[in-house]
Amino acid sequence: MRAVVVSEYGVLPEVREVPEPPVEAGSVVLKVEATGLCRSDWHGWMGHDSDIVLPHVPGHELAGTIAAVGAGVSGWAVGDRVTTPFICACGTCEQCLEGNQQVCPNQLQPGFNYWGSFAEYVAVPYAEVNLVRLPDDMDFATAAGLGCRFATSFRAVHQVAQVTAGEHVAVFGCGGVGLSAVMIAAALGAEVTAIDTNPDALALARTYGATHTLQPPAEPAAPAAGPTTVVAQLRELGRPHVTIDALGSSDIVQQALQSLRPRGRHVQIGLLPAGVNLDVARLIGQELSWLGSHGMPAHAYPEMLNLVATGNLNPRQLITRTITLEETPSALAALTTGTPAGVTVITP
Known part of the structure; x- marks a missing residue:
């Protein structure tokens, strides 16, 4: 063959x-x-x-x-x-x-x-x-x-995060997994914010049901610079109940955790081969949930x-x-x- x-x-x-x-x-x-x-x-x-x-x-x-x-x-x-x-x-x-x-x-x-x-x-x-x-x-x-991609996103959004109608879901990374997550969360009645550096991917996200789209700069802000543009924008839109890293990035993880409202849920789908440093104090103090989802x-x-x-x-x-x-x-x-x-x- x-x-x-x-x-x-x-x-x-x-x-x-x-x-x-x-x-x-x-x-x-x-x-x-x-x-x-x-x-x-x-x-x-x-x-x-x-x-x-x-x-x-x-x-x-x-x-x-x-x-x-x-x-x-x-x-x-x-x-x-x-x-x-x-x-x-x-x-x-x-x-x-x-x-x-x-x-x-x-x-x-x-x-x-x-x-x-x-x-x-x-x-x-x-x-x-x-x-x-x-x-x-x-x-x-x-x-x-x-x-x-689609089945992984379906389980992550519906069964792991347990997204419900009216919740705000922020999807970081709009490749195949992220766009699937946007479509599924929107179908469940969530308000969805799609985040990606690629304007073409964001255009597709709007087609699939995203209420808001954010295009961050290619290079993230330095840690000493305070909240990134994406974090600030998500806070203005209303802190998400759920954040999803559909790409796999330490920078995205930090932005997601900074954006979540108290007792929010973060779902990690994207692989992190280089590992990640979590702000455990924030996880504890805000009672955030870190959830892995695998297929x-x-x-x-x-x-x-x-x-x-x-x-x-x-x-x-x-x-x-x-x-x-x-x-x-x-x-x-x-x-x-x-x-x-x-x-x-x-x-x-």
């Missing part, structure tokens, strides 16, 4: 022929019909993920048709249209049995600790626990985004899919670019200098 292969961290990958994944017991192999290009893939390519062993095939947001079914897998057949969370949970550990597959200690992640979906075929382990059947009228490009398990998809089916959510709108497998290496490398507005989908 053709696949995007990373041979060295930070060095442009190449598309070449590699063996197809074997169909092992308990797993299925999918023909990849669409797969998303995500900043998490960039982190992996840069060497920020310790699970990756080179050479490697990235890709973790995917949708496709089942091409082969392994021994012991029931309820699924060749030709079924499916997607899967980027966290493939084992289904048998304590966390899985409690319904918390998104934090399964035995999880496997395509594109990280095994070869992913920037390819014509990809394996899905623990298939019975992780496959999600697609509605007949949902196209593969839309479904691919549900495996990571969404397959069993939680029906509520989201129902909202998509009824038109309350429209993840298809987030897709702004479709590229080929051959265009993927350069698109991955381009994330070093910025994230294009909207969601990019690859069709192998």
Whole structure:
């Protein structure tokens, strides 16, 4: 099969022929019909993920048709249209049995600790626990985004932050995760402020339901300069009940915590490979909540899919670019200098 292969961290990958994944017991192999290009893939390519062993095939947001079914897998057949969370949970550990597959200690992640979906075929382990059947009228490009960015944002906004109508939600970073969070929070009836340095991303955020948009300077204010422009503007708009870091930045974390009203909730979705220094005194004194959110398990998809089916959510709108497998290496490398507005989908 053709696949995007990373041979060295930070060095442009190449598309070449590699063996197809074997169909092992308990797993299925999918023909990849669409797969998303995500900043998490960039982190992996840069060497920020310790699970990756080179050479490697990235890709973790995917949708496709089942091409082969392994021994012991029931309820699924060749030709079924499916997607899967980027966290493939084992289904048998304590966390899985409690319904918390998104934090399964035995999880496997395509594109990280095994070869992913920037390819014509990809394996899905623990298939019975992780496959999600697609509605007949949902196209593969839309479904691919549900495996990571949209589903991650849905759980973060709806299930972790528990956003309710009338609350003020500030979303920092309007890439695919952030724009999904804007759309979902707005659909829940929240007043949403979208924050990004990219005016094109902010224009999309307004389309998806943002009430306010803020464009901070590219360089944050020095700590001694007092509250940043964004913090001051958020305070003028009314301190948020919820802040979401959908990018992964120590500067954003500080701005979010300074902006929150007392007893506010901060949700961290974006990865922080360099770590972060928290103002613990502020967390305690203002009784702020710091919440991590990591994907969404397959069993939680029906509520989201129902909202998509009824038109309350429209993840298809987030897709702004479709590229080929051959265009993927350069698109991955381009994330070093910025994230294009909207969601990019690859069709192998």
